[in-house]
């Protein structure tokens with residue numbers, strides 16, 4: 001083992017450039033089979049990249065220059081690499097070197113359960129290789145497992161009959177009705193993937209798909225078991241609420257032939273994926289798995305872009321083979337915090353289509369719709385089961401135009417929309433001073449009221465005297481008011497990061513007489529949960545508001561909104577929380593706010609890329625404000641696409 005290399009790794013760890021885990025992992029690998037310096041350094045890199053969301057290390061990166069992947073300068077990387085003599089020149093040389101190591105299983109050779117796996121030009125930690133292959137096998141199996149095989153013509157005709165009832169109006173401008181197509185395609189296999197930007201009707205479509213599945217279930221109709229889930233509690237609550245509204249609306253249209261209100265009432269609450277699978281404290285294993293599958297016929301999962309590789313693997317393993325899985329999400333949003341970019345990989349062909357002739361003719365027979373020739377192709381099974389919704393119903397105007405420009409990488413167009421500031425819907429505050437942000441936090445801006453003043457004034461006025469119901473109604477009003485405005489940060493650290501901004505906002509609100517802080521907890525403190533706690537039933541990412549406890553004068557409770565429902569926990573029982581006037585864009589996924597403020601830092605780097613800007617913008621319902629002390633950071637971020645190394649796309653064969 002190279003002493004010089006390890007000394008360098010330790011120095012970089014002390015500097016905060018490498019995770020402690022990465023050096024420890026390299027030492028572990030050396031301890032189980034001796035380690036060449038080349039293997040050690042590959043292990044350090046593999047571990048670092050895992051921390052940045054990559055599920056594997058592409059060997060070509062090793063022989064070229066992985067500095068960019070690490071967010072380092074070339075010099076820093078070269079200093080580390082120069083401690084290793086005989087640096088392999090290309091990916092093929094790396095492959096030969098790694099395949100000869102005792103700790104590496106080269107796929108195709110005898111498997112001794114080595115901790116590292118080499119699959120062609122990709123080096124994996126074993127568990128990610130296992131997760132990628134199991135996800136690929138499971139989704140391919142589901143996509144291929146057609147349900148319309150036995151009596152295809154009759155079933156296709158039945159699908160068409162119901163689709164014409166559920167979608168009575170032709171698509172605008174005589175275009176292809178992709179929503180209808182998405183429903184038909186999902187009926188063909190045990191997997192349907194519906195992707196699209198905000199307001200493109202994913203929930204509208206899935207409510208109709210549910211009605212269709214229900215209508216065509218025959219004798220299974222009365223017992224059809226449907227489950228709704230999402231990665232976060234907030235997203236789950238939103239899904240349930242939207243589906244209930246849509247089914248209620250449809251129930252009137254479908255009439256007594258289809259008892260959709262019964263279906264809605266039988267469905268039960270939407271759950272987080274953790275709760276659905278039965279997460280247990282202190283273990284990564286779930287209660288439900290292949291040996292104890294979920295008791296469902298149809299599972300709908302929203303905000304699928306947030307699902308990481310390991311969770312997707314667990315979800316697919318726990319789903320019975322006969323059940324239908326419907327994934328909804330926006331493929332262009334930030335990928336999961338943990339490793340993997342599963343929805344992005346699954347939706348690789350969504351934009352272009354790549355539909356086979358048999359899909360085109362099935363779609364025509366089952367919907368009467370013709371998919372334009374430009375979407376024909378030779379995609380694999382997943383591509384056939386994926387539909388992208390392309391028209392936003394809610395997101396027109398400047399916010400929609402801004403999101404489109406950013407997503408397409410058109411920085412100049414994005415700047416133009418921001419500068420025009422049409423109707424006050426969007427604004428760019430530049431050059432930004434911290435005081436600009438404080439004014440926003442207090443009372444919003446011209447053209448877009450908001451800020452935190454309104455809910456804090458309600459708290460100051462206090463709850464109504466009297467009964468429990470009155471208190472609950474007051475809590476809901478305060479929570480709704482708080483939810484209407486949010487500051488999102490691109491980074492955690494520094495004066496423009498979450499920690500720094502929360503401090504100055506708290507101080508400003510206190511100076512304005514809107515907060516009375518005495519110690520950690522005070523009425524009006526918004527908090528975000530940072531770790532699952534099964535004792536108090538709060539989960540990572542939950543956002544709550546601290547309010548007076550009606551039952552105990554002087555005590556405080558934290559209230560969490562789950563759609564229509566509210567749950568609360570005594571403030572002093574919450575261990576892992578942080579103040580949440582400002583939060584990261586990552587943690588805001590699955591939520592939307594009337595007025596969203598996106599704060600970018602002075603320097604580029606880290607996770608600052610197009611997906612982050614797009615995700616931040618699309619959290620805004622009516623108003624969006626960008627605040628950055630350095631406009632170039634916005635331009636650079638829009639130009640940069642995040643690429644996560646993953647072998648899933650190749651394994652899927654789409």
Ligand SMILES: Nc1ncnc2c1ncn2[C@@H]1O[C@H](COP(=O)(O)OP(=O)(O)OP(=O)(O)O)[C@@H](O)[C@H]1O
Nearest residue numbers: 179196197198199200201202203204205242393394
């Ligand atoms: N074909 C349609 N005809 C009429 N209204 C529609 C249609 N499709 C969607 N809508 C309406 O457009 C709005 C947005 O739809 P929906 O909430 O389903 O979008 P979404 O893609 O799920 O959005 P988000 O990503 O924000 O969850 C809703 O009010 C919905 O009722």
